[in-house]
Structure formats: C-alpha cells, structure tokens
Amino acid sequence: MSRSKADLNALVERHLSNHGKSRSASFAELTGRLKRAIDNGAAEMSALALQRIVDPAMEYTSAISLYRIRRKLADKLRRPVKLRIAILSSFTTDQLKQLIDLFLFAAGLEAELYVADYGLIRQEILDPASELYNFKPSLIYIATTWRDLARRPGLSDVADSVQELVEAECKDWLGLWDTAYQRSRSQIVQNNFDSPPWRQLANHEMRHCAGFGRFVARVNGRLADSAPPFVTIHDVDHLSASAGRWAWADERFYHHAKLPCAPAYLVDYAHSVASILAAQSGAGRKCLVLDLDNTLWGGIVGDDGLGGIRLGQGDAESEGFSAFQRYVKGLRMRGVILAVCSKNEERTAREVFEKHPEMELRLEDISCFVANWDDKASNIRTIAQRLEIGLNSMVFVDDNPAERAFVRQLLPEVAVPELPADPTGYIQEVERHRYFQVVSLSTEDLRRTDFYKANEAREEAQSSVKSIDDFLASLEMIARVGPIDAASIERSVQLINRSNQFNLTTKRYSSGEVLAMLQDPAWITRTVSLADRFGDNGLICVFLGKIQRDALSIDSWLMSCRVLKRGVEQFLLGQILAVAREHGLKRILGEYVPTAKNALVKEHYGKLGFAKIWTGDDGHTKWELAAGGEEQTPKTHIRLAAEKTSAAESNA
Amino acid sequence: MGELAKDLQAVFREVFDDESIELRDSMTAMDVAGWDSLMNINLIIAVEERFGVKFAAAEISGLRGKGQNVGTFLRLIASKM
Numbered sequence: 001m002s003r004s005k006a007d008l009n010a011l012v013e014r015h016l017s018n019h020g021k022s023r024s025a026s027f028a029e030l031t032g033r034l035k036r037a038i039d040n041g042a043a044e045m046s047a048l049a050l051q052r053i054v055d056p057a058m059e060y061t062s063a064i065s066l067y068r069i070r071r072k073l074a075d076k077l078r079r080p081v082k083l084r085i086a087i088l089s090s091f092t093t094d095q096l097k098q099l100i101d102l103f104l105f106a107a108g109l110e111a112e113l114y115v116a117d118y119g120l121i122r123q124e125i126l127d128p129a130s131e132l133y134n135f136k137p138s139l140i141y142i143a144t145t146w147r148d149l150a151r152r153p154g155l156s157d158v159a160d161s162v163q164e165l166v167e168a169e170c171k172d173w174l175g176l177w178d179t180a181y182q183r184s185r186s187q188i189v190q191n192n193f194d195s196p197p198w199r200q201l202a203n204h205e206m207r208h209c210a211g212f213g214r215f216v217a218r219v220n221g222r223l224a225d226s227a228p229p230f231v232t233i234h235d236v237d238h239l240s241a242s243a244g245r246w247a248w249a250d251e252r253f254y255h256h257a258k259l260p261c262a263p264a265y266l267v268d269y270a271h272s273v274a275s276i277l278a279a280q281s282g283a284g285r286k287c288l289v290l291d292l293d294n295t296l297w298g299g300i301v302g303d304d305g306l307g308g309i310r311l312g313q314g315d316a317e318s319e320g321f322s323a324f325q326r327y328v329k330g331l332r333m334r335g336v337i338l339a340v341c342s343k344n345e346e347r348t349a350r351e352v353f354e355k356h357p358e359m360e361l362r363l364e365d366i367s368c369f370v371a372n373w374d375d376k377a378s379n380i381r382t383i384a385q386r387l388e389i390g391l392n393s394m395v396f397v398d399d400n401p402a403e404r405a406f407v408r409q410l411l412p413e414v415a416v417p418e419l420p421a422d423p424t425g426y427i428q429e430v431e432r433h434r435y436f437q438v439v440s441l442s443t444e445d446l447r448r449t450d451f452y453k454a455n456e457a458r459e460e461a462q463s464s465v466k467s468i469d470d471f472l473a474s475l476e477m478i479a480r481v482g483p484i485d486a487a488s489i490e491r492s493v494q495l496i497n498r499s500n501q502f503n504l505t506t507k508r509y510s511s512g513e514v515l516a517m518l519q520d521p522a523w524i525t526r527t528v529s530l531a532d533r534f535g536d537n538g539l540i541c542v543f544l545g546k547i548q549r550d551a552l553s554i555d556s557w558l559m560s561c562r563v564l565k566r567g568v569e570q571f572l573l574g575q576i577l578a579v580a581r582e583h584g585l586k587r588i589l590g591e592y593v594p595t596a597k598n599a600l601v602k603e604h605y606g607k608l609g610f611a612k613i614w615t616g617d618d619g620h621t622k623w624e625l626a627a628g629g630e631e632q633t634p635k636t637h638i639r640l641a642a643e644k645t646s647a648a649e650s651n652a
Numbered sequence: 653m654g655e656l657a658k659d660l661q662a663v664f665r666e667v668f669d670d671e672s673i674e675l676r677d678s679m680t681a682m683d684v685a686g687w688d689s690l691m692n693i694n695l696i697i698a699v700e701e702r703f704g705v706k707f708a709a710a711e712i713s714g715l716r717g718k719g720q721n722v723g724t725f726l727r728l729i730a731s732k733m
Contacts, residue, residue: 061701
C-alpha cells in the first residue's frame with residue numbers, strides 16, 4: 001500500500017469512528033485531501049474513500065460538498081452509465097437529484113439523471129413526444145408530496161363520496177403509471193403522500209371520513225394495494241413521520257424555494273430513494289455478520305459463564321440486547337442471511353444458542369457459525385466463501401471499535417456501522433443505513449435460511465454415499481419448469497438482479513423490462529424450481545432467450561449457486577432443446593461475458609457440448625450448438641414435475 | 653476581521669467551493685461568482701447549520717436584495733445568536 005493511500009485510509013477511518021464536534025474538523029481535512037488526491041490523478045482511490053464516507057446522517061452542506069467531489073471524480077473516472085433515471089416532480093428537485101446521485105455513486109452505481117421542468121408530471125407522461133421519453137429512462141421516479149393530491153374531501157362529504165374520491169385519485173395515478181410504462185417500458189418509483197403536520201379536525205382527523213389525514217392514509221393504502229409489479233411505492237410518509245412531521249415540513253423552504261421538506265432531511269430522503277434503486281439493481285446487501293459478546297448479549301461468555309451473561313428481562317441493558325436479537329431475528333425471517341463471527345471457543349459460543357433460555361436467536365437461525373481466535377477479517381472472508389456471497393453484500397456488527405476499524409481497513413467492501421456504546425441504540429444504527437432494503441418479498445426470501453440448512457443436510461448425505469451419481473440419484477430431485485408468470489416474476493427479477501457467479505451475461509432487468517419480454521412472442525423465458533428429499537429449493541434458475549431467424553439466442557442464463565453440480569444445467573438444456581424443436585429452430589446460440597465474479601461459468605457452454613465460434617480479447621466468448629432430435633436430451637437425475645406449477649404457487 | 657466574519661468566510665468558501673473568497677462588508681451577491689437563487693438556498697442552509705440560527709421567510713428571500721451586503725448579513729446573523 002502506498003503512503004498516500006495509507007494516509008487517506010487512516011483519515012477515512014478517523015472520520016468514520018469520530019463522533020461529535022471533532023467530526024466536522026476531520027471532515028474538512030478529508031474533503032481537502034480528496035480534492036488534492038483527485039487532482040494528483042488518484043481517482044480510483046479517492047472514489048473508494050468517498051464511497052465509504054457518504055452517510056445518510058450527514059449534514060446537508062457536507063453532503064453537497066461530497067456531491068461536488070463526486071462530480072469532479074466522474075470526469076476522471078468515466079465509468080459507464082448503468083441507470084438512466086428521469087425525475088418528475090412538482091417541487092424543486094435540484095438538491096434531491098444531486099444527493100440521489102451521490103448515494104447511487106456510493107452504492108457503486110453510475111447514473112445519468114434527467115429532471116423534468118418543475119410541475120410537469122402529467123404533461124411529461126401524457127405527451128408521447130416529451131423530453132421524458134426522448135431521454136429513454138431505465139427508471140422513472142415520480143416525486144410527489146401531499147400537495148399533488150388532485151382531490152380533497154369537503155367536511156360535509158359522506159363516507160361514500162369520500163370513497164369515490166379515493167378511487168378517482170388512485171385511478172388517475174394508475175393511468176399515469178400505465179401510460180408511462182407502455183411508452184418507456186421502464187420501472188416506475190412513485191412516492192406515496194406524506195401527511196401534513198397540521199390537522200383541520202385536530203384529534204378527530206383520523207376518525208372523521210372527510211379528515212384530510214385520513215384521506216391521505218386511505219389513498220396511500222389504495223395505491224399500495226393496486227400498484228402493478230412495474231411500480232415501486234416509495235414510502236415518503238414514513239420518512240416524514242420518522243423525522244417528526246413539524247420538523248420535516250419546514251414551510252419556510254417550501255414557500256421560498258418549493259423544497260419538499262426541511263433541507264436537513266433531504267439527505268436522508270435521497271438515501272431512501274437511492275437505496276430502493278440500488279436494491280432494484282442488485283446492489284443491496286444480503287448477509288448480517290454478528291459478533292457475540294456485548295453485541296448479542298452483555299458480558300463475555302468465556303469469562304462470565306452461561307449464567308453470567310446479561311440478556312432478557314431484569315434490567316434495561318439486558319432487555320436492550322434481547323430487543324436487538326428480536327430485530328435481527330425479524331431480518332432473518334424475511335431472508336437476510338445471518339452469520340456469527342466471534343472470538344470465542346466454538347463450543348462455549350454454541351452452548352449459549354443451545355441452552356440459554358433467554359436467547360431469541362437459535363443455532364438454526366445462523367447460516368454460518370464461526371467462533372475461533374483467528375482475526376475477524378480472515379473469518380469474514382471464510383464466511384463469504386462458505387455462503388458463496390460477495391464481501392460487498394455483507395454487514396458486520398461488533399461492539400468493539402478496534403475490531404470494527406480492523407475489518408473496515410482490511411475489507412473495505414464490508415459495511416461496518418458504528419454501534420453506539422448503549423445496546424438499546426443498536427437497532428437504530430443498523431436500521432438507518434437501509435442496508436437490507438426490500439423492493440418485493442418472495443416466498444423464497446421467507447425460507448432462505450432453510451435452504452442453507454437443507455444444504456448442510458445434503459452435504460452430510462454426500463459424504464455417506466460412494467459416487468456422485470449415487471448421490472444425485474439419492475436426492476430424488478423434481479423440477480418444475482415454466483415461463484415466467486405473475487406468480488414467479490418477483491423472484492425471477494430478484495434473481496436476475498442478484499446473481500453474480502452463475503450468470504453468463506450478468507444483464508440486469510427491472511420487472512418492467514421482463515414484463516415487456518413476456519408480451520413479446522420472440523422472447524422465450526423459463527424458470528426452474530427444484531425440490532429434493534431434503535426440502536424445496538424454490539425457484540433457482542432463470543433463462544431468457546430470443547428467437548432470431550433459425551436460432552434461439554440465449555440472452556441470460558443464471559442460477560442460484562446453492563444448486564451447483566446437481567445437473568440443473570443439463571436438465572435445462574434439455575428443456576431449451578425441446579423449445580427449439582417446437583419452434584423448428586436449428587441452432588442455439590450462447591454467450592459468456594466475463595465479469596469479476598463469474599469465472600465459474602467460463603466453460604459452461606463448452607461443458608454442455610457447444611462449439612466456440614468467437615473469442616474476444618477480454619475473454620468474452622460466443623458459442624453455438626446444433627439443435628437435433630429428442631435423443632440429444634442430456635441425461636440427468638432430475639425428474640420433470642407432472643404439472644407445471646410455478647414456485648410461488650406451490651409454496652403458497 | 654471578527655470571529656463571526658471569519659466563520660462566515662469559511663462557510664462561503666465551503667458553499668461556493670472557492671478557497672480564495674475574502675469577505676468584505678461591502679460585498680453583495682453580485683460580487684460572489686455563482687451566488688444565484690439556488691446557491692442562495694445552500695448558503696442559507698449552511699449558515700443555519702453552522703451558527704444554529706433560523707431565518708424568517710422574508711429574510712431568506714431578501715438576502716440578495718437591494719441594500720443587502722455581507723455587512724448586513726453579518727449583523728442579521730449576530731442578532732439571532
């Protein structure tokens with residue numbers, strides 16, 4: 001590591017672990033250093049440092065300073081643009097746009113943003129020749145406030161007419177979404193409506209059918225219920241409530257400059273929007289790595305013993321640890337993978353999970369348990385390898401500042417929040433970073449940790465049989481195959497945007513784009529769900545192909561790594577060949593586009609009998625297979641399920 | 653230059669990203685490159701953050717108006733601290 005890089009890293013670390021007054025001094029020093037480093041040609045190094053110091057709790061002025069550094073960097077780095085985002089709004093979005101860009105950059109996403117003229121939401125969507133469509137967005141963000149509601153109930157309105165107003169209001173927005181989607185085929189993110197802090201009916205506001213606060217809540221509920229898969233609702237009302245409605249609605253800045261909220265909250269607002277866009281683009285995090293002593297319970301189990309650690313009812317701090325465990329368990333229930341990384345004797349550490357009556361988390365909640373005396377950076381690397389996930393999808397929580405600093409310096413890709421000294425503050429600190437943003441929830445999410453557990457059972461079975469063939473036969477695998485449909489689209493899009501390793505082309509598509517493929521007869525889509533005698537793996541494979549003259553050209557082929565080496569590739573090839581026969585196609589065309597993570601499938605098509613027909617200088621290859629008769633179907637140990645049911649249906 | 657003026661100068665330098673800014677009482681919005689309506693908002697926000705003060709809507713709008721300069725701005729901030 002060069003000296004300047006080490007210096008910059010040290011400055012970043014000092015800033016991140018700094019609290020209170022000295023933070024602004026370290027910030028000024030840091031921004032000065034970053035600017036000089038960029039001028040001196042150290043763009044990549046500065047980009048990494050910048051990504052690490054961007055934080056949703058920054059002051060507005062600091063955030064804008066960092067945005068300027070981000071722009072300065074963009075000119076040097078010239079990274080390819082991944083997202084084209086159009087923002088439509090009836091308020092001033094200049095600041096919000098800059099801050100969204102900053103947070104997307106921090107998440108590793110290069111975006112080009114277009115902001116429509118103020119107040120033209122409807123015109124831009126309804127006019128087919130508008131700048132919006134010329135811009136060709138990959139995503140449209142409709143940024144609204146309660147002021148955009150076109151209807152307001154009158155106090156003399158009866159319940160039925162208020163209900164009609166709710167329906168009419170929602171119908172308007174649904175119509176706008178539909179038009180925007182039909183014309184742009186892009187995913188839409190729409191704010192819900194924040195309730196104003198003042199209430200015409202005071203305490204009665206939420207009870208009277210014509211109370212405006214109640215009207216806003218009902219419109220929000222109706223929009224959430226009726227939004228199609230290509231629309232994501234951004235919960236601005238929650239941001240307003242979290243900030244405190246009076247603090248959020250600083251009327252001075254609305255009346256002076258049409259800002260949507262107090263400037264102090266624009267930073268968190270932008271972070272919230274960016275976290276959704278990042279999650280949709282597959283840049284969200286998946287795994288929470290937990291320290292044990294003084295993180296999940298009070299005290300040190302190796303010294304204090306099983307009976308000596310503080311957890312559960314009794315005192316405030318013990319209850320705080322329990323509350324944090326319940327919060328973490330809630331994350332696990334919705335699909336966040338949990339791992340343990342602790343300096344402890346493994347037996348002692350496991351015993352707490354097995355025997356302590358107040359433990360909320362149990363061994364079965366933990367997908368990877370590492371307790372030893374090695375350094376934590378090495379152990380986190382091990383966890384990443386065992387779970388087959390990237391370091392940049394991990395979050396590490398530890399009460400010990402030295403461990404945090406150590407992991408941050410050795411593994412800058414891992415997110416390490418600054419836990420406060422008081423365990424009752426842990427939840428807020430983890431939550432405020434929006435590491436595990438959710439844009440949809442599939443049945444697979446709810447069962448993810450079970451999948452990893454079933455994998456362990458399979459591995460044990462593997463060691464007890466003689467040959468791999470016997471093993472695969474003993475699994476009694478059954479596959480369900482079908483085109484992407486309403487029940488499987490959420491999970492398919494998730495997999496398209498998350499898979500990195502078993503992914504031949506790593507093309508990312510939004511729900512909107514996939515829906516467009518489903519309507520186009522030239523596109524062939526397939527999903528594979530796999531069950532075996534140890535459990536159901538759910539939907540694990542997505543295939544997207546396009547018919548081009550006499551060939552089926554494979555656009556995307558991706559698979560979850562938890563079903564590697566089970567014959568799913570050969571099985572799906574059989575299905576693809578059947579499609580080719582059905583359509584009278586002569587050739588199957590495949591392509592491998594190398595990335596930093598997909599070396600695993602470099603020879604994928606070769607192994608399946610394709611011939612290499614083109615090699616680029618960067619390892620990019622193209623492949624071809626002649627489509628023959630039924631005898632060409634590869635032999636596997638996977639049986640096709642009798643009826644075609646999608647994963648989501650059969651899991652319901 | 654007093655303490656307050658020095659602190660305000662630091663704010664100007666950060667907001668306008670220009671380390672060469674030297675504030676004088678007689679300077680107006682015309683004398684600072686880039687002090688447009690958008691930057692005016694950033695400046696107000698920064699001053700509120702740094703000095704813990706709060707401006708009225710009319711004061712925000714009037715900051716770049718006739719008869720206003722750095723000197724009047726300094727006195728306005730001082731009156732709120």
